[in-house]
């Protein structure tokens with residue numbers, strides 16, 4: 296079966312070459328769809344590739360019955376409802392650094408165009424107006440550039456500005472005075488930056504915290520004649536406040552690549568001669584478009600062929616070497632989750648998972664998510680996957696605690712999962728035995744050695760002579776063949792367990808008959 300990929304924004308044809316070359320993918324390119332058209336089509340697709348144009352809203356995601364992955368060929372994912380994607384188990388990947396250089400170059404081009412009024416002069420000249428008086432600019436040299444958001448693009452811009460012999464002052468929540476020193480920039484708060492700068496450029500994502508970060512109050516603090524660049528996201532600068540600050544003569548220039556509403560509908564700012572603008576072209580170079588499309592294409596291929604991705608936005612990413620170490624445990628963890636969901640009396644309220652042995656030294660989040668997937672699938676069905684397992688755990692009020700210990704009681708690794716419900720606590724521990732695959736090695740406090748596959752019967756009983764025979768006989772009469780059987784007890788004559796693997800699921804009537812045996816306390820059928 297081929298996977299259906301929809302590309303709904305213009306992507307570089309060279310960039311999607313990996314997808315065209317790989318086996319098993321059918322590509323549909325349909326750009327310029329209305330939200331209604333996208334909503335009608337999206338149900339047919341397993342993957343969606345976009346840039347910033349397509350609005351992947353909750354309404355679209357709710358119609359995307361087969362969608363497993365959304366690839367954003369670029370950085371910003373503010374056009375994708377990440378919460379809705381996560382809830383629906385859809386992984387979102389982006390291309391975090393493919394357009395860094397292009398965006399930084401565009402920022403510098405905008406800064407210089409603004410400082411030297413190049414677009415305005417060109418516009419006059421095109422209208423056959425040889426005007427050498429109206430377009431006197433200012434130099435960058437020895438001026439201070441304030442950079443707000445010193446991430447990938449901000450840092451590249453800062454380095455280039457230093458090449459223009461500018462002083463740079465920056466604010467970023469992750470910036471420390473030491474890091475700033477190493478980069479040769481001054482360190483300051485947003486207020487310090489805004490007060491000190493002759494030119495300001497913003498390079499943050501658009502978040503709740505950064506929306507209108509540059510507002511009327513910030514403009515009040517700025518030096519008269521300040522010039523401002525936004526090649527990050529519309530909305531970081533309050534456009535109304537910018538308009539007022541330009542009109543008031545406080546701001547001498549603005550260079551905007553991005554706008555609060557795109558495509559633009561309100562052209563008021565562009566009527567001001569101080570404003571230069573481009574229609575969101577920061578990443579629009581042949582090089583950047585090829586790299587970002589290659590990056591997301593490769594993640595889509597990886598996802599469908601290996602089940603891994605490099606640049607997930609809604610799942611923490613795990614380095615390749617660590618993934619190689621933990622991936623063999625994925626299946627065991629999912630099965631431990633299913634096992635405990637069947638064994639537990641009621642729905643989970645708290646889950647404690649302990650990683651002992653070598654796994655104590657690595658990132659185990661993906662393993663915990665696989666265990667939760669198995670556990671929650673039993674209550675919530677196949678909608679649960681490793682992307683949304685943690686979301687559903689939170690939604691259902693299940694507390695999840697992870698702990699680690701390097702001591703693994705003779706195993707290379709031992710993973711113990713404890714599930715607490717309103718009616719008690721059940722526990723199971725599993726491991727991978729060298730060359731022999733997955734095993735459950737402990738259930739509650741009883742040692743066992745069970746392959747976690749197929750149909751199992753877990754029987755709690757009193758340790759009395761003849762009980763094992765009676766169970767065997769009864770199952771035989773019911774035509775249920777026992778493949779393996781393990782027994783364990785706390786002490787002679789005390790609490791005991793039987794763990795049977797059987798060749799076909801036992802009928803409820805057989806389970807009822809087993810439960811009626813005098814020594815049997817409880818029979819649980821587990822289907823892995």
Ligand SMILES: NC(=O)c1ccc[n+]([C@@H]2O[C@H](COP(=O)([O-])OP(=O)(O)OC[C@H]3O[C@@H](n4cnc5c(N)ncnc54)[C@H](O)[C@@H]3O)[C@@H](O)[C@H]2O)c1
Nearest residue numbers: 370371398444445446447448467498499500526527577578
């Ligand atoms: N115009 C374009 O075509 C274009 C192209 C590429 C990227 N972008 C946009 O540029 C922005 C930056 O991209 P990037 O690749 O550098 O991202 P990045 O994640 O590397 O950097 C963003 C930085 O912003 C910082 N930040 C977050 N909240 C902040 C706050 N309240 N104040 C100050 N700093 C804050 C983060 O700590 C981070 O270092 C994104 O919004 C991206 O979408 C636009």
Ligand SMILES: O=C(O)[C@H](O)COP(=O)(O)O
Nearest residue numbers: 346347348369370371578
């Ligand atoms: O966030 C980004 O990567 C840029 O804004 C580029 O957006 P685009 O892919 O729509 O050009």
